[in-house]
Amino acid sequence: MHELAITQSILDIALQAARDQKATHIREIRLRMGPFSGVVPECVQMYLDVLAKGTLAEGAKIKVTTVPLKVLCRDCGREGEIDRAHIACPYCGSLRLKRLSGKEFMVESLEVDE
């Protein structure tokens, strides 16, 4: 059910942005996600297909870009980026990391019809 709640908030953000732009239809919703968000893009798309029915976002496609997570190393004090394949400090290999990136996902931009 994780993705359902997320999809609803993505849709709310996208619809608000589209109304602000006076768009008539949303074609694509571009998202940025952290590597550990646990969100499955296919699930978001599936829920969006259902939730967006009858709205400006009906038929919109989800496009996801995965971005590395910014971290601060508690051992060497340097800032670095980690992803699923590299979860240790890139400088000293420590696992004692503090997460710096705020949101695990965000709506980056929309492709809309005016």
Ligand SMILES: [Zn+2]
């Ligand atoms: Zn380090």
